[in-house]
Amino acid sequence: MEFEIVHIVMVSGLVFLGxxxxxxxxxxxxxxxxxxxxxxxxxxxxxxxxxxxSTFGTxxxxxxxxxxxxxxxxxxxxxxVCALGGSSLGAYVALLTGDDFLRYLLMVMIPVVxxxxxxxxxFGKESRIDTLRKSTIILGAGAAxxxxxxxxxxxxxxxxxxxxLIFTAxxxxxxxxxxxxxxxxxxxxxxxxxxxxxIGGHVVFQLAVPAAVFGILGNIIGxxxxxxxxxxxxxxxxxxxxxxxxxxxxxxx
Numbered sequence: 233m234e235f236e237i238v239h240i241v242m243v244s245g246l247v248f249l250g251x252x253x254x255x256x257x258x259x260x261x262x263x264x265x266x267x268x269x270x271x272x273x274x275x276x277x278x279x280x281x282x283x284x285x286s287t288f289g290t291x292x293x294x295x296x297x298x299x300x301x302x303x304x305x306x307x308x309x310x311x312x313v314c315a316l317g318g319s320s321l322g323a324y325v326a327l328l329t330g331d332d333f334l335r336y337l338l339m340v341m342i343p344v345v346x347x348x349x350x351x352x353x354x355f356g357k358e359s360r361i362d363t364l365r366k367s368t369i370i371l372g373a374g375a376a377x378x379x380x381x382x383x384x385x386x387x388x389x390x391x392x393x394x395x396x397l398i399f400t401a402x403x404x405x406x407x408x409x410x411x412x413x414x415x416x417x418x419x420x421x422x423x424x425x426x427x428x429x430x431i432g433g434h435v436v437f438q439l440a441v442p443a444a445v446f447g448i449l450g451n452i453i454g455x456x457x458x459x460x461x462x463x464x465x466x467x468x469x470x471x472x473x474x475x476x477x478x479x480x481x482x483x484x485x
Contacts, residue, residue, distance in 0.1 A: 235271065240442055243267045247282075247443040251289040251450030255296075256458045256466055258392025258414060259473035261286060262480055264447070273436055280426075280434035281443070287422040289447035294419045296455040297412030304405065304413055306366065307373035311413065312420045314374040318381025319421055326386045334387050335481055342478045345397060346471050356400040356407030357463045364404060372403045377417055384421060390477040392418050393470065407466045411458055 246267035254260025264286060268278035297303050349355055361369055376398040384391040392414045399410035429435055458466055 235438055239271045240439060243271060243439050244443045244446040247285050247289075248446040248450040251286070251293075251447040252454040253450075253469060253473065254286070254289070254392060255293040255415075255451040255454030256411070257470040257473045258394075258396055258411075258418075259390045259477060260289075260392075260450075262389060262473070262476050264443075267443075268436075268439065271439065273439070277434050277436050280429035280432070281436045281440040283422060283426050283429055284435045284437075284440040285444040285447040287419070287426045288444040289451035290415055290419045290422055292448045293451035293455040294412070294415035296452060297408075297415055297459065300459050302408050302412040302459055303416060304361070304369070304373075304409055307370050307413060308416050310370055310374035311377040311417050314378035315381035315384075315417045315421055316424060318378040318383075319385035319424075322382035322385025322387075324385075325382075331387050334383075338481055339478065342474050342481075346474045348401075349397070349467060349471055349474075355463070355467065356405070356410065359406040359409060360404035369403055373399070373413070376403065381417075381421065389480060390473065391421075393473050393477070396466075396470065407463045407470075408459060411455075411466065415455075 247264045250260035250262070250264030250267070252260075253263065261282065265278060265282045268281050269275065271278075273281070294303075364372075376395065380391055380395050380398065383394065395414035395417060396407065396410045399405040399413055400407055403410075405413065
């Protein structure tokens with residue numbers, strides 16, 4: 233399949249924007265996936281190509297957080313295992329049931345979460361993990377990864393955003409470290425999905441390779457800003473992503 237330069241430029245630009253936003257607050261797929269769909273390629277090819285570009289972008293973002301010490305390492309092993317298990321279970325359940333209930337639940341839950349983030353003074357500004365036992369943090373991270381992993385396999389949109397919110401609100405991470413841990417979990421699940429897509433030959437490399445380059449740039453810039461500026465940039469973009477997710481759910485309902 234041949235593509236005009238305008239398609240490649242459009243996809244690359246939107247993947248850059250998606251990667252930038254994803255690195256700061258998650259939810260970049262809400263922008264990057266439609267970019268591939270707009271080129272007219274089949275949906276499975278769009279999903280595969282988006283997974284290709286987002287995996288590379290997330291890898292650089294995760295490395296940036298890791299290199300700057302913005303990841304709670306002890307929670308990573310159990311989080312990765314639980315996320316993979318949860319996503320597999322969620323995908324299986326999705327094949328047996330519909331997602332209507334979850335859509336309606338999110339329509340109610342997202343505005344409430346957004347209001348809490350906006351109105352709670354000092355939300356995610358400082359880490360308070362020292363008020364919890366290490367075992368509680370590790371087990372809590374596993375439970376969060378299992379739950380959101382299930383959501384990712386069952387429904388999917390905004391997975392990284394919800395991980396950031398749970399790590400911040402329940403496990404008392406600051407927003408930057410919560411973001412770093414979310415990126416590691418996202419990367420592991422992305423790699424698993426990408427391998428499947430590559431084996432099936434669904435990735436459209438003519439679009440995905442240049443988009444991946446721009447996605448990497450977006451993720452590097454976004455993660456660097458998140459690390460440098462912190463909650464001041466993460467918090468408003470987090471609310472913006474929640475609003476975008478709500479609109480997406482309503483439109484596709």
